[in-house]
Amino acid sequence: MIRACCIGWPVTHVRSPLIHGFWLKEHAIRGDYGREAVEPGQVEAFLRSLNDRGYAGCNVTIPHKEAAFAAMDEVEPGAVAVGAVNTVWLDRGRLVGMNSDVIGFLKNLDDHVPNWEREVRHAVVLGAGGAARGIVHGLLSRGVETVTVANRSLSKAEAIAVAHPTSLRVADWASLPDRVADADLLVNTTSLGMKGQPALDLPLDTLKPTAIVSDIVYVPLATDLLTRAEARGHRTVEGLGMLLHQAVPGFEKWFGISPKVTRGLWEHVAADVRG
Ligand code: ATR
Missing domain, CATH: 3.40.50.720 (NAD(P)-binding Rossmann-like Domain)
Incomplete structure (x- = not known):
């Protein structure tokens, strides 16, 4: 079972679990994507404990993107230019980050x-x-x-x-x-x-x-x-398409498959947004 999550503060409103849950089902992957509420000041400690908690990586949302950037062992060039990281994975125990918002x-x-x-x-x-x-x-x-x-x-x-x-x-x-x-x-x-x-x-x-x-x-x-x-x-x-597309690189890194942003996914998340 491969696990990933989204960290934020608060994190209840985050829709990433809907997106990754859709793709996990679509590709019949035994995986899980959850939410983790991480207090400001605890970001680096949480990221350092990803492996112990059983996570392959995580997304990072407001207000932690800059703190996550500072905690990385390695950062992709696009994230350096922005000074913020929203996608994190482990590479032989090292924390690597990128910014998929752009x-x-x-x-x-x-x-x-x-x-x-x-x-x-x-x-x-x-x-x-x-x-x-x-x-x-x-x-x-x-x-x-x-x-x-x-x-x-x-x-x-x-x-x-x-x-x-x-x-x-x-x-x-x-x-x-x-x-x-x-x-x-x-x-x-x-x-x-x-x-x-x-x-x-x-x-x-x-x-x-x-x-x-x-x-x-x-x-x-x-x-x-x-x-x-x-x-x-x-x-x-x-704006919803941006949210869907920014989720792709994380899914690829953690679950090893390149997922598609389809009309079906858009409708799935849009239904939740409409409430
Ligand atoms: P994000 O990281 O998502 O861009 P942010 O850093 O909080 O979020 O930035 C929010 C943006 O919305 C800022 O440009 C903010 O303008 P200020 O820098 O002047 O605060 C803008 N914003 C928020 N409420 C606004 C309002 N009522 N009128 C004009 N701009 C507003």
Whole structure:
């Protein structure tokens, strides 16, 4: 029996067990994927005890991704650029980590808009937290020329820009309606639009008709931003696909099979999100 888990604080809301449970069943693997609530301050100790607890590895979610990064013996290059780890496995007793959030975002974008790189020269990313940092890195790695990061707290956007001085611009929140006018891709990485949070009240009338609009929020499945963008005829990229795709590398590492993100999986998790 191969076992893996997701660590977080809190961890009750995490949907990874649904995803891995679906794939374990689909591939008839004798395995298990559970949740582990790990208190802040206990992350390194927990990760060091993975083997003793019978785990082949784990996912790491909020608020532990940076602490997990610091605890690794080895980190894949993509995670170094972001400074956060969300997927951990054991290699001859050593803790190895990667960041599959960026991969998940890009694969989901590929799924929804094949060859998007051909038309996206300039992207506007809303928010400057950990997710934004990864997405900015991912977009630049795929050839996007410039990214504008807009954040309520400008200093956090400026901190991201330091790592990418030539290709990054920053914008304050108030100037957003003007700044999105030349965006080929708009990405919301803030929590605005999430169930229980205020909507993202950005007017979309300055957006180019060809702009792609993406949201990493997936509760609800269609945020107000995506619904408004779709009504205006924009191509939209929903957030649940990112969650599904980011789970693939962990499953491969722990259970040895490369699983597919199918419509069936999407519906399985979407049913839970709808409640
Ligand atoms: P994550 O790691 O998932 O990106 P985070 O680090 O908590 O999460 O970042 C959340 C993002 O949502 C931040 O960019 C935050 O803006 P601030 O840096 O100004 O806090 C943004 N955000 C959250 N609530 C917001 C609100 N009401 N208005 C505008 N931005 C908001």
